Amino acid sequence: MLEETNRLHLLFDFYGKLLKDKQKQYFEMYYQDDLSLSEIAELQEISRQAVYEHVKRVANVMEQYESKLGLLTRYEKRRVLLDELQQELSTEGRSESHACALVGKLLALEMDID
Known part of the structure; x- marks a missing residue:
């Protein structure tokens, strides 16, 4: 888990500027600010499941960038x-x-x- 988190932080360093503002916001709240899915859901006034899907989508987008660009x-x-x-x-x-x-x-x- 820690290894995956470290990888995502590195991917964000390389590809964060390519993300949409909302995607960056969800990534930063979850991975950098260490907020729980429930805390983010409350702040964003959406469901916990929706937050989870946003966070996973951001990770997938960055993995796609990596598979194409390989930075x-x-x-x-x-x-x-x-x-x-x-x-x-x-x-x-x-x-x-x-x-x-x-x-x-x-x-x-x-x-x-x-």
Whole structure:
């Protein structure tokens, strides 16, 4: 559950600006302000079920954006390569050729537009 919530927060970081104002509002109230479905329903004067459907719809929309644009996937690949590169460069007796290969992979990832 925590992993899914973290993923949704990352997706919101990437795709939040593409959402409609109401979608942003429901996401922020539920995931960022940590309001319950009942609390949101009371504030918005709608049913708890309607709030649940809005929240799920927002998550689905962001997942659709990710499946088409892949910004989060690329970010995660970059993070892995950067962490590996940082570890490689901080290791004594490091292999410059391996560090160069990692830099090459990062550059290739940046150029990969799909």
